[in-house]
Amino acid sequence: MLPVEKFLSELIALPSVNPMFPVANADWTGEQRVADFLAHQADRLGLEVQIQRVHKGRSNVLLRLVPPGGKAQRRVLLVPHMDTVTVSGERHFKPVKKNGRLYGRGACDTKGSIAAMFGALGGIALKGPRPKQTEIILAAMVDEECGQTGSRRLAKSRMKADLAIVGEPTMNKLVTAHKGDFWLLLETRGKAAHGSKPELGKNAIHEMARVVDLLETRYAADLHKRRHPLPGHATVTVGLIRGGQQPNIVPDECAIRIDRRTLPGETRASIEKELNSLFRKQKLKVTISDAKTDLCWALETNADLPLVKDFMGRLRQKKPLGVDYFCDAAVLANGGIPSVVYGPGDIAQAHTEDEWISLQSLEKAVDQLGQFLCTLP
Numbered sequence: 307m308l309p310v311e312k313f314l315s316e317l318i319a320l321p322s323v324n325p326m327f328p329v330a331n332a333d334w335t336g337e338q339r340v341a342d343f344l345a346h347q348a349d350r351l352g353l354e355v356q357i358q359r360v361h362k363g364r365s366n367v368l369l370r371l372v373p374p375g376g377k378a379q380r381r382v383l384l385v386p387h388m389d390t391v392t393v394s395g396e397r398h399f400k401p402v403k404k405n406g407r408l409y410g411r412g413a414c415d416t417k418g419s420i421a422a423m424f425g426a427l428g429g430i431a432l433k434g435p436r437p438k439q440t441e442i443i444l445a446a447m448v449d450e451e452c453g454q455t456g457s458r459r460l461a462k463s464r465m466k467a468d469l470a471i472v473g474e475p476t477m478n479k480l481v482t483a484h485k486g487d488f489w490l491l492l493e494t495r496g497k498a499a500h501g502s503k504p505e506l507g508k509n510a511i512h513e514m515a516r517v518v519d520l521l522e523t524r525y526a527a528d529l530h531k532r533r534h535p536l537p538g539h540a541t542v543t544v545g546l547i548r549g550g551q552q553p554n555i556v557p558d559e560c561a562i563r564i565d566r567r568t569l570p571g572e573t574r575a576s577i578e579k580e581l582n583s584l585f586r587k588q589k590l591k592v593t594i595s596d597a598k599t600d601l602c603w604a605l606e607t608n609a610d611l612p613l614v615k616d617f618m619g620r621l622r623q624k625k626p627l628g629v630d631y632f633c634d635a636a637v638l639a640n641g642g643i644p645s646v647v648y649g650p651g652d653i654a655q656a657h658t659e660d661e662w663i664s665l666q667s668l669e670k671a672v673d674q675l676g677q678f679l680c681t682l683p
Contacts, residue, residue, distance in 0.1 A: 307428045310672050311665055314421035315401040318410035326452040327392040337388040337448045341367040344446055351431045360448050360459045369444040371431055378441035385634060386419035386473030387450030391657050407662040414651025414663040419473025420446060422650050422671035429676050437682040450634050453600055457634035461641025469613040470643045472635040475651030478670050480618050482626035482646050483536035486568035486604035489597035498558040507556030511549045514560040517590055518544050525584060534569045536628025541567040563597045570606035605636040607644055614646055620678045
């Protein structure tokens with residue numbers, strides 16, 4: 307089995323940019339190269355390999371370590387994702403080691419988690435001890451960076467598991483809660499008129515300007531007061547605005563798209579209700595609809611679940627943590643699999659021009675995961 311640093315270097319050298327992102331070379335997109343590499347390495351270790359098709363040419367790969375007798379009474383999933391965000395050039399696929407860090411696209415988000423999880427699982431496959439009653443599956447997902455169709459496919463397969471450890475850069479800490487993320491489309495309507503006689507029309511952009519100001523001031527301030535002890539406070543961001551046809555026409559429509567980061571317990575319906583109430587009080591007429599088909603829920607997993615407590619104990623961590631980003635964990639949890647988030651690296655390096663991971667953090671993750679998996683019954 308390859309050393310974990312070499313394994314991660316090999317992964318970085320395999321381009322796997324999510325196809326939904328713009329990229330200079332189309333050959334850099336798709337997760338298939340990574341999936342094939344993992345399947346090959348797993349086959350050499352005697353792990354069972356299952357391919358789960360998600361899209362044409364894009365499949366999840368499930369690597370199974372089954373108990374000696376072949377029958378499992380429980381199951382633990384290790385769930386990193388294979389896709390990355392886009393790159394500015396080919397240099398991102400050439401791993402560079404410097405000052406205890408490994409640089410390259412996906413180094414921490416989340417090829418580092420793939421390498422650490424494979425290293426821990428592979429170590430057990432080669433040296434043991436292999437759990438007698440627990441099946442361990444490394445389930446490498448496609449499309450986390452865009453629509454989470456990989457984890458949604460896994461959740462819909464109705465696979466049952468006692469715990470999913472979702473690989474994200476958490477600096478080797480256990481996370482049991484993260485924010486959700488709803489994208490909403492808000493539209494205002496007006497009346498078109500000639501630019502020489504604006505008094506005959508109604509300016510939809512002017513109406514939307516009032517909406518934007520309300521969202522970014524009063525509503526944002528109210529959300530800042532709405533806190534959860536782990537992931538923090540809810541937020542809103544107006545990220546896109548479009549309206550009008552040309553300067554000499556009073557615009558009769560305007561639309562914005564907002565990013566609303568949610569806390570556990572908030573729902574799409576509750577958010578729409580509070581926004582409608584807010585606009586109504588300000589005498590603003592706004593139509594609200596979904597800007598993204600699939601919902602991205604917040605995560606809140608009970609830290610007192612036995613496996614969660616055991617893992618946290620192995621990490622010598624007294625309290626669980628929360629993060630403000632969204633990931634596959636909430637998708638799996640919504641599908642009935644208790645899920646937590648854990649991995650090497652720091653989210654501050656994810657998606658950056660010079661993405662890197664600490665090799666110490668990487669080695670530590672292999673050790674921590676290996677110790678936990680070895681204790682499974």
